[in-house]
Amino acid sequence: MSRLKLTLLQILVAVVSLGIWHMFTTYPVFGKMLLPPFFFSNPLDVAQQIVKWFATGVIWKHLYVTLMEAMLAFAIGSVGGVLVGFWFARQPRTAAVFDPYVKMANALPRVVLAPIFTLWFGLGIWSKVALGITLVFFIVFFNVYQGVKEVSPTVLANARMLGMNERQLMRHVYWPSALSWMFSSLHTSVGFAVVGAVVGEYLGSAAGLGYLIQQAEGVFDVAGVFAGMFVLAAFVIAIDIVVTSIEKRLLVWRPVVGDARP
Amino acid sequence: MAETAAASAPAITTEAAIALNGVDVAFRLADGGVYRAVANATLNVADGEFVSIVGPTGCGKSTLLNIAAGLLAPAAGHVDIFGATLASLNRQAGYLFQADALFPWKTALENVAIGLETAGTPQAEARARAADWLSRVGLGSFGDRYPHMLSGGQRKRIGLAQVLIRDPKILLMDEPFGPLDAQTRQIMGNLLLDLWNADRKAVLFVTHDLEEAIALSDRVVIMSAGPAARIIGDWRVKLSRPRDIAEIKLDPAFHELHREIWQMLKSEVIKGYAQTEGR
Numbered sequence: 001m002s003r004l005k006l007t008l009l010q011i012l013v014a015v016v017s018l019g020i021w022h023m024f025t026t027y028p029v030f031g032k033m034l035l036p037p038f039f040f041s042n043p044l045d046v047a048q049q050i051v052k053w054f055a056t057g058v059i060w061k062h063l064y065v066t067l068m069e070a071m072l073a074f075a076i077g078s079v080g081g082v083l084v085g086f087w088f089a090r091q092p093r094t095a096a097v098f099d100p101y102v103k104m105a106n107a108l109p110r111v112v113l114a115p116i117f118t119l120w121f122g123l124g125i126w127s128k129v130a131l132g133i134t135l136v137f138f139i140v141f142f143n144v145y146q147g148v149k150e151v152s153p154t155v156l157a158n159a160r161m162l163g164m165n166e167r168q169l170m171r172h173v174y175w176p177s178a179l180s181w182m183f184s185s186l187h188t189s190v191g192f193a194v195v196g197a198v199v200g201e202y203l204g205s206a207a208g209l210g211y212l213i214q215q216a217e218g219v220f221d222v223a224g225v226f227a228g229m230f231v232l233a234a235f236v237i238a239i240d241i242v243v244t245s246i247e248k249r250l251l252v253w254r255p256v257v258g259d260a261r262p
Numbered sequence: 263m264a265e266t267a268a269a270s271a272p273a274i275t276t277e278a279a280i281a282l283n284g285v286d287v288a289f290r291l292a293d294g295g296v297y298r299a300v301a302n303a304t305l306n307v308a309d310g311e312f313v314s315i316v317g318p319t320g321c322g323k324s325t326l327l328n329i330a331a332g333l334l335a336p337a338a339g340h341v342d343i344f345g346a347t348l349a350s351l352n353r354q355a356g357y358l359f360q361a362d363a364l365f366p367w368k369t370a371l372e373n374v375a376i377g378l379e380t381a382g383t384p385q386a387e388a389r390a391r392a393a394d395w396l397s398r399v400g401l402g403s404f405g406d407r408y409p410h411m412l413s414g415g416q417r418k419r420i421g422l423a424q425v426l427i428r429d430p431k432i433l434l435m436d437e438p439f440g441p442l443d444a445q446t447r448q449i450m451g452n453l454l455l456d457l458w459n460a461d462r463k464a465v466l467f468v469t470h471d472l473e474e475a476i477a478l479s480d481r482v483v484i485m486s487a488g489p490a491a492r493i494i495g496d497w498r499v500k501l502s503r504p505r506d507i508a509e510i511k512l513d514p515a516f517h518e519l520h521r522e523i524w525q526m527l528k529s530e531v532i533k534g535y536a537q538t539e540g541r
Contacts, residue, residue: 157333158363160351162377162428172376176367253367255410 041223049227065208069197073132081140089148132196139189147181277345278306279464284339301490310462314475317485318534323468356430358438364409371405377428395423415446433465451507487534
């Protein structure tokens with residue numbers, strides 16, 4: 001399929017979906033609204049709301065807050081995950097001692113932590129950052145741990161025969177291997193950082209996309225809720241594009257999917 | 263440089279480069295028992311000598327190489343490298359592995375240079391010498407490729423350059439050309455002989471291919487089937503050098519030797535095969 005044709009088909013899906021949404025929320029079928037506008041709003045109102053947000057510039061502050069929260073959560077969670085992942089992988093005894101607690105903490109649904117974080121860190125950005133960290137940390141931690149553990153024994157033996165000491169092994173073998181695993185989960189961990197921020201905002205805050213959606217919901221402003229969701233979706237896609245380009249640059253040494261055995 | 267080394271330390275050449283003295287190799291099994299892979303192996307490789315170990319699959323040839331590399335400690339006996347008993351990693355040896363051992367996150371050039379860089383050679387000099395080695399193995403224009411972009415044969419060439427750039431006194435090779443196709447193996451064999459001819463390192467070469475062993479080596483050592491594999495034969499290959507792998511196989515002396523060794527190897531191969539099948 002050509003690039004142009006693909007894009008056209010993709011746009012067609014959006015047009016048809018919006019068209020159906022518009023039809024059923026605007027025109028009654030046999031005297032009955034299939035999608036009552038009160039619950040489903042309609043595309044025009046939602047578009048109007050979005051345009052209004054951008055025209056008045058209200059949205060920028062909220063986008064900025066959510067972006068800050070997500071980035072801080074991602075950065076701190078990643079650094080923590082890398083450090084602990086390395087530490088556990090190189091110290092199997094420590095890992096064995098902490099193993100049940102790591103599993104326990106990871107099994108906990110993070111949403112229940114949100115009220116506690118709000119109590120501890122207040123309604124500002126840090127309670128959301130904390131929530132994001134608890135999500136990002138475990139993804140990065142497990143991947144780095146795995147990456148260090150799964151270094152090919154042959155590559156390791158080769159490195160040692162080439163005269164590498166412990167520090168050089170760390171730099172030339174363990175670190176690149178762990179990084180490649182971490183980057184393979186980059187999309188997931190960045191996504192979770194945003195989830196942490198938005199869910200945290202939704203549960204109690206004074207700014208951010210989650211706050212916008214929650215506010216609209218509070219006054220039954222369905223158009224506002226949908227508008228918030230669309231802005232959030234566009235925001236996540238934009239971040240994903242950035243992540244993809246970073247990934248491409250950093251992992252040039254890896255075979256492209258389809259190029260080698262899966 | 264080779265001359266000064268020879269002149270200042272003439273005593274070294276009288277010692278065997280590798281001396282395995284009554285080496286036992288044993289592994290602890292999951293059920294608590296002990297598997298004795300190799301029993302009482304004694305083998306000398308002189309400086310500048312090319313020795314191949316041939317044996318049936320699973321007889322512990324590779325294990326013996328790991329012992330000589332110091333990656334594995336013998337359960338009994340000891341290994342002397344140029345007269346000094348080996349206690350840890352063998353710093354005088356370069357090791358070419360059977361499996362892919364290149365660093366996938368480094369380019370071909372970086373892979374070759376890394377052994378010098380970690381030893382403290384300035385990066386620019388290490389890279390320049392690596393580029394030189396790349397052209398010696400015929401991959402001069404492939405320096406910026408990553409291993410996954412190269413064929414199996416090309417990766418082996420990089421591996422060879424990676425090991426040889428450090429100029430080890432001993433070269434350990436574990437079925438290095440095993441995964442390659444027949445033509446590539448022949449080309450790689452000739453490349454290896456060319457490089458080896460330049461400075462005649464001591465080589466311990468493990469293979470299951472008797473023809474390859476005879477064509478390359480000064481001596482061919484035969485191991486019995488495991489467990490408790492022993493060294494059961496030791497032949498001197500009196501074929502002239504320099505050799506061409508393809509041509510030497512047409513030499514009547516080659517056939518004579520091949521027939522002689524194969525008589526002994528055949529029964530061991532059948533034994534070894536029966537055991538791996540039965541497992």
